[in-house]
C-alpha cells in the first residue's frame with residue numbers, strides 16, 4: 001500500500017496525463033495512486049464513497065430489490081444524485097471519451113477506493129463487507145457498459161479469450177440451449193473457461209459444464225471478471241492489513257480511518273453487558289424475539305433437542321442478548337437431559353456451547369449471526385433454523401402466526417411481503433404487529449430486533465402508537481452481506 | 486446376522502486388523518499423493534480411542550509410523566483431515582490449511598422424511614437403493630461436468646456413503662469453490678417447515694438435472710413399491726402438500742383416496758390427472774411445469790450434507806476404518822457395482838478375524854476385492870500426479 005498524504009513520495013507508480021492514467025470509466029484498481037492530497041480531501045473522498053457503498057447495501061436489504069434489477073439500479077442512481085454524488089452516478093453510465101470532468105471523476109474513484117481499503121482491511125468482518133460492496137459496484141458498472149466499452153476494457157486489461165469453433169458449438173448446441181440462462185444462443189459466440197472461474201454461474205446452475213469447463217457467452221464474462229476482481233481485492237486487503245502499522249504512525253489518519261468503519265458497520269453484538277436470566281426466556285420469546293428465534297425456542301421446549309444449525313443460531317443469539325455462559329449451559333442441559341443422560345450431553349453438546357462463548361477450539365469470540373447470514377443459511381431436512389420468512393412454506397407461516405393469535409390483516413400483510421422475497425421487511429412488520437406500533441424499522445440483526453423491542457418495552461423510545469402520519473425511525477442501515485456473490 | 490457385535494472385544498481385535506487387513510501401504514500412497522506437493526506428514530489424522538477420547542492433529546511420515554501409531558493407540562475410529570503448511574501437531578496456531586480432498590457425505594438419516602422401511606440408524610436393502618441412486622448421480626456429475634477422475638467411493642460403516650475426490654484441482658479448490666460445487670449438486674432445500682423442497686422453475690431443465698432424472702427413472706417404480714410412499718393416509722397427505730394448485734390438489738385427493746393402498750397405482754393416477762389438468766389449463770403449466778420431476782427428485786435425489794462438502798477442514802472417517810458400533814469395515818466400492826452390493830456382504834472385523842464365522846470366506850474375498858478397488862483408484866491418481874508434476878516442471882522451465 002502506498003498512499004502518501006502530504007509527505008514526500010519517492011515512488012511514482014502512475015505517470016503521465018490523466019487521459020493515459022485513466023483511459024476507461026471502469027478500473028481494476030491494480031495500482032495505488034501516488035498523488036498528494038490534503039487531509040480534507042482525503043476525508044471527503046472517503047465519506048463519499050462510503051455513501052455510495054451504503055446505498056448499494058440499502059437497495060438490496062432494506063428495500064428488498066433484487067440485486068442488479070432495474071429497480072435496484074434506479075434506486076442507487078437516484079440515491080447518488082440526491083446525495084450530491086453525481087460524479088459517481090455518471091461513472092456508472094459509461095462515457096466514451098472522457099471530458100475533463102470525467103477524468104477527474106475517475107481519479108476520485110481511484111483514490112477513494114484505496115482509502116477505503118485502509119479503513120476496511122483491519123478484520124475479516126470489515127473485509128467481507130467491503131469486498132461484497134465493491135464487487136456489487138463493479139458488476140453494476142460492468143453490466144451497464146455497451147459492447148464497445150467492454151471490448152475496450154478487455155483490451156486495456158490484457159484479457160484475451162478465443163471463442164470455440166462453430167463445429168464445437170454445434171456439437172453441444174442443445175446442451176447450451178437448456179443450460180445457459182440466455183435467449184438467442186444461436187447468434188452468440190461461446191468461450192470455454194475453467195468452472196472455478198465462474199463459480200456464481202455454477203452455483204445457480206446457469207451454465208453448461210463439461211469436463212471441468214464452463215461454456216459461457218460474452219455476456220457472462222462479468223462472472224469471470226468479478227471473480228478475478230474479488231480475488232485481487234481480497235489479496236490486496238490482506239497485504240494492506242499487514243502494512244497497517246506503517247500508516248498508523250500518523251495519528252490523524254488513525255482517528256479518521258477508525259472512525260470511518262465504526263460509523264458504518266453497526267454493532268456486532270459479540271460483547272454485551274446486559275445480563276438476562278434464563279427464567280425470563282419464555283416470556284421474552286413472546287415479547288421480544290424475532291420469529292426465527294421464537295421458533296427455535298419453541299422447538300427446543302417441545303422436542304428438547306435442536307440440530308446443529310439451530311443450536312448455533314439460537315446459542316449465539318442468547319449470548320448476544322446477555323445470557324451468561326453458566327446460564328446457557330444450564331439452559332441447554334435442562335432441556336437436552338429430558339431425552340438423554342447427562343453424560344451424553346456433557347460429551348456431545350457442552351463443548352459447542354462453550355465454543356460459542358469462545359472457551360473452546362479456536363477461542364474466538366463468535367458474533368451472533370446477522371439476518372443476512374441467517375437468510376442465506378442452508379436449511380436441510382430436520383432443521384428448524386434459518387429465517388422463517390424465507391424458509392417456511394406460506395401455509396406453515398400463516399398457521400404459525402395464527403397460532404400466536406395475531407391480527408388477520410397483519411398476518412396476510414406479513415405473509416405477502418415474505419412471499420415477494422422481502423424477508424427483513426416482513427420481519428419488521430411482525431415487529432410492529434407484536435408491539436402494536438408502526439415504526440417500520442429496518443431489521444438487519446436478530447439481536448438488534450431484540451434490543452429495539454426491549455427499548456420499546458422499557459419506554460426508552462417514544463413512539464406514536466398506530467396512527468396516521470407516523471414517525472419513521474432511522475436505524476443503522478449498514479448490513480453485513482455474505483460476500484459469496 | 487453376522488458375528489457378535491461386542492465392543493469389548495475391539496481392543497484385542499483391532500491391532501490384528503490393522504496389521505493383517507488394513508491396506509497400510511496403499512493408504513499411505515493415497516494420502517501422500519493427495520497431500521502433494523506438501524509431504525505426507527503435513528496431513529492431519531485423528532483417532533477416536535476407547536471411551537470416546539478424541540486425539541486430533543496427529544500425523545505420520547510413512548507407513549512405518551502409521552503401523553507404530555496404530556499399535557500404540559489402537560484407535561477405534563480413524564478420521565482424515567486437511568493438509569497444512571506444517572506438521573499439524575506443531576505450531577497449531579499459525580498453521581494454515583492448504584488443501585483437502587473434495588468430499589461428499591450422504592447419510593440415510595437425512596432420508597427419514599421419505600423412507601418408510603427404517604428410521605434413524607437402521608438400514609435395510611430397501612433403503613440402500615437411495616444410496617445407489619445417490620452414488621450414480623453424483624459420480625456422473627463429478628466426472629462429466631467437473632471432469633474429475635480420481636474419485637473414491639466408501640461405505641461409511643453404518644448408514645451412508647462417502648466420496649473423496651483427489652484430483653489436484655479439487656484438492657486446492659477454495660471455500661467458495663466448494664460451496665458452489667455443493668450448491669450445484671444440491672436440489673433439495675428446506676427444513677422442517679417446508680413441505681415442498683424442490684423448485685425447478687419453468688425454464689428449460691439444466692442438462693445435469695435431466696441426466697439425474699434419467700437415473701432416478703431407472704429406479705423410481707421399484708422404490709415406489711418398496712417404500713410405498715403414498716399408500717398410507719400420511720403418505721398421501723405428504724404428496725398432496727406438494728401440489729401448489731388447489732383445484733388439482735382436491736381432484737387428486739378425491740381420486741386417490743378411493744384407490745387401493747398401492748403407491749404405484751396412485752402415482753400413475755396422479756400423473757395422468759396432472760397431465761390432463763395441464764392440457765386443459767394453459768396457466769397451470771406456467772405454475773407447475775415440472776411438478777412430476779420435482780416430486781421424483783424430492784423422493785429420490787441425493788440428499789447431501791452440504792456442510793461437509795463446504796467445510797475445508799471437516800474431518801471425515803477414513804476408508805477401511807472400522808465402525809465402532811457395527812464392527813463393519815468402511816470398504817471401498819466401485820460406483821457401478823453399488824447396485825449389486827448387499828449390506829450383508831460388507832465384512833466386519835468379527836467375521837474377518839473369526840475363521841469359524843459362516844461368512845468368513847466370503848467376507849475375506851470381499852475385503853480383498855475392496856482393497857483392489859482402492860488400489861485401482863490410487864494407481865490412476867499416482868499416474869495423474871506424475872503427469873501434473875511433469876507439466877509443471879515444463880512450464881517453469883520455459884521461464
Ligand code: SF4
Nearest residue numbers: 290292371387427446
Ligand atoms: S429477518 Fe432476521 S431477525 Fe427477522 S426472522 Fe429473519 S433472520 Fe430473524
Ligand SMILES: [Zn+2]
Nearest residue numbers: 602603609612
Ligand atoms: Zn430400510
